[in-house]
Amino acid sequence: MGDEGHLGVWSTEDACYELIAGRLGSGTRTLETGAGLSTVLFAASGGDHWCITPFGDEMQRLRKYCRDRAVDLTRVRFEVGRSETVLPGLDVGDLDLVLLDGNHGFPMPMIDFFYGAGRLRAGGTLVLDDLQLPAVRLLADFCDLDPGWRRVTRSQKWGAWERKSSSPFVADHVDQPWLTDSWVPGGGPFKTQLGRLAAHAGRGLRRRVAARRSR
Ligand SMILES: C[S@@+](CC[C@H](N)C(=O)[O-])C[C@H]1O[C@@H](n2cnc3c(N)ncnc32)[C@H](O)[C@@H]1O
Structure with a gap:
């Protein structure tokens, strides 16, 4: 001030x-x-x-x-x-x-x-x-x-x-690099967070497929 x-x-x-x-x-x-x-x-x-x-x-x-x-x-x-x-x-x-x-x-x-x-x-x-x-x-x-x-x-x-x-x-x-490149509270650039989300979703999917196969 x-x-x-x-x-x-x-x-x-x-x-x-x-x-x-x-x-x-x-x-x-x-x-x-x-x-x-x-x-x-x-x-x-x-x-x-x-x-x-x-x-x-x-x-x-x-x-x-x-x-x-x-x-x-x-x-x-x-x-x-x-x-x-x-x-x-x-x-x-x-x-x-x-x-x-x-x-x-x-x-x-x-x-x-x-x-x-x-x-x-x-x-x-x-x-x-x-x-x-x-x-x-x-x-x-x-x-x-x-x-x-x-x-x-x-x-x-x-x-x-x-x-x-x-x-x-x-x-x-979607046209603002600020969204994709900026820091987001709770963990790093948005891109990285999207990557984590995708990985998380992928893990969940793999678990569901494996569970179905083992039935
Ligand atoms: C830090 S001072 C400005 C200093 C000035 N720019 C300078 O360098 O000399 C903050 C100013 O914002 C004004 N202010 C507070 N709320 C405001 C608002 N909603 N709209 C416009 N000015 C506001 C205050 O009255 C004060 O003049």
């Missing part, structure tokens, strides 16, 4: 901000769930930015923080509400970068991913913060294996992926 202490706003690791800053400009269109120092960074870049936070007081704190430091917020749209309810109806067009750092409890990161990262253009960047938390880590593991994404960088805390196409998210599970 970030640090809300010394700045009076949330924050995360410098390296994450550096990656984001390197991809921003006055022509970029960006979106984040959650708010904090990242919002200040997006504002300072001068591009169009959407920031979704459920807390009006958080937005007010950020406004004051920016006012005190002469950071222009005119191209930042604050949407006060929960991202899972705001995002589906939000009209943002194609996005260049999406930072998901709002509610980290299951299934919120997945909802933010569907409605937020789903609006990234091909080549656009997804940044996930707080990979130490299970729901976010699951999403990061998906992006690592899915052919629709290219990993830019990943640490214990955060990661970034480039979207390879802007096609809608419609793939069924």
Whole structure:
């Protein structure tokens, strides 16, 4: 989790901000769930930015923080509400970068991913913060294996992926390497588990045939 202490706003690791800053400009269109120092960074870049936070007081704190430091917020749209309810109806067009750092409890990161990262253009960047938390880590593991994404960088805390196409998210599970190659609770990659199941079923069948023959 970030640090809300010394700045009076949330924050995360410098390296994450550096990656984001390197991809921003006055022509970029960006979106984040959650708010904090990242919002200040997006504002300072001068591009169009959407920031979704459920807390009006958080937005007010950020406004004051920016006012005190002469950071222009005119191209930042604050949407006060929960991202899972705001995002589906939000009209943002194609996005260049999406930072998901709002509610980290299951299934919120997945909802933010569907409605937020789903609006990234091909080549656009997804940044996930707080990979130490299970729901976010699951999403990061998906992006690592899915052919629709290219990993830019990943640490214990955060990661970034480039979207390879802007096609809608419609793939069924059989077309997702995440299913076949990923770790499944209780024992190794799904492929291995299928192998074990097949072996188990085979043993059962052989036992039944042998029992019938011995009658
Ligand atoms: C860790 S902080 C964000 C830090 C920020 N990205 C940064 O680097 O400065 C988490 C944020 O998520 C917000 N949040 C919590 N639940 C949310 C929800 N359902 N939708 C959107 N934001 C939410 C919190 O209000 C807080 O602003």
